[in-house]
Amino acid sequence: MPAVRPRRCLSAARGSADPMMGRRLSKLAALIAPLTLSFSPATAQESPAAPAAAPAPVPTEYVYVALTVPQGVITLALDKTHAPLTTANYLKYVDSKKMDGAVFYRAMHFDYDHEQGLLQGGVRNPANLLPPVAHEPTSKTGIKHVAGTVSMARFAPGSATADFLILLTDMTSLNADEGNQGKDPGAGFAAFGHVVSGMDVVRKIWNAPLSPTKGQGVMKGQILENEVKIVTARRTKAPPTAL
Structure with a gap:
């Protein structure tokens, strides 16, 4: 001292x-x-310093995509603000029309509750696949897996291409562990938007008959008897329900 x-x-x-x-x-x-x-x-006491104002929250910018299927139209709101990489990847397929002709092929129903599960679809032609996108975990984006969420299917983190999921119910098990930086274990799946209209169409496809023999491993018994083709996938305006 x-x-x-x-x-x-x-x-x-x-x-x-x-x-x-x-x-x-x-x-x-x-x-x-x-x-x-x-x-x-x-x-000094008569004129105290004003506390610093908290920064205003950044408004979320959505890009809307209409998936036209024989059962109707499913409109997705893709979160460009919080999941920019995953959203840009999906839009590449849309804008190049590589998503036209993609199919919904899997309807997973939980054994313990057949009212819960997810619908999976994507590009099945390998010639139309683009390079995989970097993984954006929910621990970074803040987009959680709740009913209506759109998320990417994957194997290892960073392997997702054009397969995507639409959740029928909340599935918190798909979220990344808190603080995860995008590597397994605990990286979860990359949620990047939600269905803003057409969940009734999603449910119609999800409730279609399943094949007892198609699929391998955990997917056996979850494959639709008849795949549902995405006739067109196009950018669109926000539907009235999203305003």
Whole structure:
């Protein structure tokens, strides 16, 4: 701890035998006094500093895509603000028309509750697949897996291409672990939007007959007897229900 230098008493300086020192201190006191008055504690209390305002939340920018199927139209709202990479990847398939002719082929129903599950679809022609997209976990995007959420199917993180999921019910098990940076274990799936209209169409497809023999492993018994083709996938305006 540094030594404390003793303060020199102003009254002792005035009584000093050195008259020049006394005059210098008098001038110094005259200079300090106005500053002390102008920044007095009373003045500071009358005008407290205003607290810094919290930054305004960034509005979410959505891009809307209409999937036309024989049963009707499913409109997706893709979150460009929070999942920009995954949204841009999906839009590449839409804008290049590589999503035209894609199919919904899997309807997963939970064994313990057949009213819960998900619908899966995507591009089945390998020639139409683009390079995989970097994984955007929910721990970074904040987009959770609830009913109506649109998310990417994948194997390892960063392997997703054009297969996507539409959730019929909340599925928190698909979310990434808190703080996860996008690597397994615990990376979850990349949610990037939600169905804004046409959930009744989604449910019609999901409730279609399943094949008892198609599929392998966990997918056996979850494959639709007849795939449902996406006739067209096009950007569209926000439907009235999204306004």
